[in-house]
Structure formats: structure tokens, C-alpha cells
Amino acid sequence: MDIGDYAFFLKIILLGCQSSGKSNILLRYTDGVFEEKELTYNYDFKIKDKVLQEKLMKLQIWDTSTIYRNYFKSAHGFAIIIDLTNPDSFHSALYWKKELDNYFSGKTPEIILIGNKADLENQRFFTFEEAKKRADSLEMFYIEVSAKTNWNIEKSFEILIRNILHRISNKAS
Numbered sequence: 001m002d003i004g005d006y007a008f009f010l011k012i013i014l015l016g017c018q019s020s021g022k023s024n025i026l027l028r029y030t031d032g033v034f035e036e037k038e039l040t041y042n043y044d045f046k047i048k049d050k051v052l053q054e055k056l057m058k059l060q061i062w063d064t065s066t067i068y069r070n071y072f073k074s075a076h077g078f079a080i081i082i083d084l085t086n087p088d089s090f091h092s093a094l095y096w097k098k099e100l101d102n103y104f105s106g107k108t109p110e111i112i113l114i115g116n117k118a119d120l121e122n123q124r125f126f127t128f129e130e131a132k133k134r135a136d137s138l139e140m141f142y143i144e145v146s147a148k149t150n151w152n153i154e155k156s157f158e159i160l161i162r163n164i165l166h167r168i169s170n171k172a173s
């Protein structure tokens with residue numbers, strides 16, 4: 001693949017509380033696998049080629065175990081991950097949303113809120129409706145996924161990427 005073949009290069013950053021599933025979501029999306037055991041992943045980001053709307057793009061997706069605010073700089077989009085089985089997870093989402101709004105002085109790039117571990121239906125602390133209502137009030141799109149079963153993982157990234165492309169084309173016109 002030649003660099004000239006890419007229509008877009010998009011930088012996406014995953015945020016969220018500890019153990020919300022950031023690394024597993026990334027691994028599932030880029031490598032198609034799920035690791036059951038607790039792992040410390042030794043990478044900062046992963047690269048994936050993606051074709052959407054007949055355009056080839058290169059995605060650089062950052063995991064946040066080692067994130068520094070400086071990394072936010074050139075990001076096109078963020079996914080804030082909550083753990084549906086952790087009652088404190090939303091606090092962390094709010095924290096990150098505020099951090100981003102402060103960092104970008106209100107001109108925050110696209111953000112999607114992802115409720116992970118939807119497979120653990122009996123252990124969840126938030127209904128879909130509650131979580132969506134909160135996401136709406138923060139002007140974030142909300143989707144639920146399971147990195148474990150691979151439910152909605154591809155779809156969640158596609159929604160984020162579509163929203164990013166929409167913004168880019170609005171800016172250009």
C-alpha cells in the first residue's frame with residue numbers, strides 16, 4: 001500500500017476508567033481477538049486500515065495506559081469507554097469529557113461514549129436508557145458493545161469515523 005492511496009489518516013484516542021476494557025476493545029477491533037485474563041498491554045497505539053464510504057483510511061488508535069495530554073493535540077476523535085458493571089464508571093467519563101472540553105477550549109473533536117461489557121447483562125448498573133440520557137445531555141453519541149463477544153465493536157468505530165468524516169467534509173465546504 002502506498003501512502004498516496006490513503007484518503008484519510010485519522011487519530012483516535014480511547015479514554016475511560018481503569019478496567020473499562022479499553023485495551024480489549026482496541027485489540028478486538030484491530031486484531032480480532034479477546035484475551036480473558038488481566039493483561040498489561042505494552043503498546044501505545046495500534047494501526048488499522050479501514051475502508052468506509054469507498055475511501056481507504058489509516059487509523060491510528062491510542063490506548064491510554066500511558067496517555068499524556070500532549071497526545072490529544074492532533075486527535076480527530078475520542079471514544080470514552082464506560083464499564084456497565086462498574087457504578088463509578090460514569091464519574092470517569094464525566095471527568096474525561098470535562099478534560100477534553102477544557103483542553104480544546106470548547107472546540108472538542110468528535111466523542112463517542114461506549115458502554116462496554118454488555119454481555120454481563122445481570123451485572124450491569126446502568127440501563128441503556130439511563131446511559132443514553134446522560135450521553136445526550138453531554139452531547140455524545142451512545143452505543144453499547146461487548147469486546148468479549150465482539151458485539152457492536154466494528155459498528156461503534158464506524159459511527160465515530162462517520163461522524164469525524166462528516167465534520168471534515170463540513171469544514172472543507
Ligand SMILES: Nc1nc2c(ncn2[C@@H]2O[C@H](COP(=O)(O)OP(=O)(O)OP(=O)(O)O)[C@@H](O)[C@H]2O)c(=O)[nH]1
Binds near residue numbers: 024036038118149
Ligand atoms: N465480560 C467482559 N469482560 C470484559 C470485556 N472487555 C474487557 N473485559 C475484562 O475487563 C478487564 C479489563 O479489561 P482491559 O481491556 O484490560 O481494560 P482497560 O480499560 O484496558 O484497563 P486498564 O488498562 O487497566 O485501565 C479484563 O479482565 C477483561 O477480560 C467485555 O466486553 N466483557
Ligand SMILES: [Mg+2]
Binds near residue numbers: 022023024041063065
Ligand atoms: Mg489497558
